[in-house]
Amino acid sequence: MHWNMTDQNTSLSPLDLETPEKPFLDANELVINMGPQHPATHGVLRVILRLDGERVMGLECVIGYLHRGVEKIGEHRTYTMFNPYVDRMDYVAAVSNGLGYCETVEKLLGVEAPPRAQYIRVILTELNRMASHQLWLGTHALDIGAITPLFYTFRDREEILKIFEKYCGARLTTHAFRIGGLQYEAYDGFEKDVKNFVSFVAPKIDEYEELLTTNRIWLERTKGVGIISGKDCIALGVTGPVLRASGVKWDLRKAQPYANYKNFDFDIPVGQNGDTYDRYIVRMAEFRQSLRIIQQAVDGIPEGPIMAKVPKVIKPPVGEVYHSIEAPKGELGYFIVSDGSTQPYRMRVRPPSFVNLQALDVMCRGAMVADVVAVIGTLDIVLGEVDR
């Protein structure tokens, strides 16, 4: 057909984009599956996405691939025997898991770890918080497309793992604490190693920030992505850095201090927008707060015993107790029912990752598929803890 643009008789022009009767691209809803084996889901998580074009209308998480029945195992082991199992839940922050568990059983027994043990516990837990955040930062940035931070953070995380290895022989599943105190006395030169680490890592955190904080690609991919309000966080039970990035200044270390956190001076960093970028900023600030706590703790380690007087066979009196700590991911709670025997009658773990993951749907609605990857990363979930 010959087109004559000047012809007054024809209304057809090549640029006349009226809605055709039959759409060229069918705009029906599309359901796609992501995972369970997907590099960006940080473990075996399956996400079913409901899409309109590239926009996420809603999603459903399918979990349980790593379910090992930790709670059931807990009911069939003695209190002491169960201690190493808790390390396998949040395996990137094993020390925090151990602290929560030991403190809960101590509460049931009515004992308190001696001051020296408390100080060393705080140092190790905060070191572990940094290691967990470093792993998060490296993998989260990698998911979004920045490869370099992974090498930086893993290089520095290695120094923390070296301290753990020297302290207890293990790097990840540390089993560092015992009910009533510590597994081992701090090795010779522990304080020196920790102090060296603090001065080594402080400038490295600035280095991470130099790579990302003002990086234009990073800003594009994180600002305004996965927004969740403080009100929604509370309704969904979301805790940890995600809650704080939404402007709720709440940290269990301050709200209901455990161990000896009330002796240390530190701030709770908060964000305003509740987006992926603010969560990044909050966690970066938490690095520095952890360093402050470690610095104060290492200068103040008192002399003394590392174990409280705990019977050889642990048999807490009949009763039930709920105790929770601020793990790197949020509120990690243990609920133990004792029937007076050597084994807990009920061992319930309240994992932060499990509850936080529930917010993924809310955070991803209206976002692009690529943003789902960013949001999974920013939630900082560990599937070992989600599935238990």
Place this chain on the structure above:
Amino acid sequence: MVTKLKGAYGSGLEPLTYLGQNYMVVDRSLIPEILQVLRNEEQFDYCVDLTAMHYPKRDKQFDVLWVLYSYARNERIRVKTLIADGESLPSSVPIWVTANWLEREVFDMFGIKFDGHPDMKRILLPDGWKGHPLRKDYGILQQDNEWVQINLGIESGQ
């Protein structure tokens, strides 16, 4: 707060304290109302945890437990109720959204159903699995062998 609630509900509610932690045992019939009151009037806006315990020798076999926290009061409280096997509870999802997955987990592990839950199905175990592992009569080595054989093509998962 406890005296106020005790005054309003009388014998249906028993406030207890152990190791400085407050909890109350509430009659099953009062459950939706008391949770509503705690959420709306007493500011317990954060449902920390929802779980259950199994006591097979009792008449009412299950304890269902809510762990609640109030940001405004910085206070925790636990609400517990006793139900029999096969009995269901009203869902608390309309009160706290976070109860969604937690109730699904209780159903998965104990077989307790929550009426009015938007999506009452298993969460950690596969959909076709038989049995509820955290019941006391479920052995630690026990599993749904039929499911394992059909879906994994192996004799046993052990």
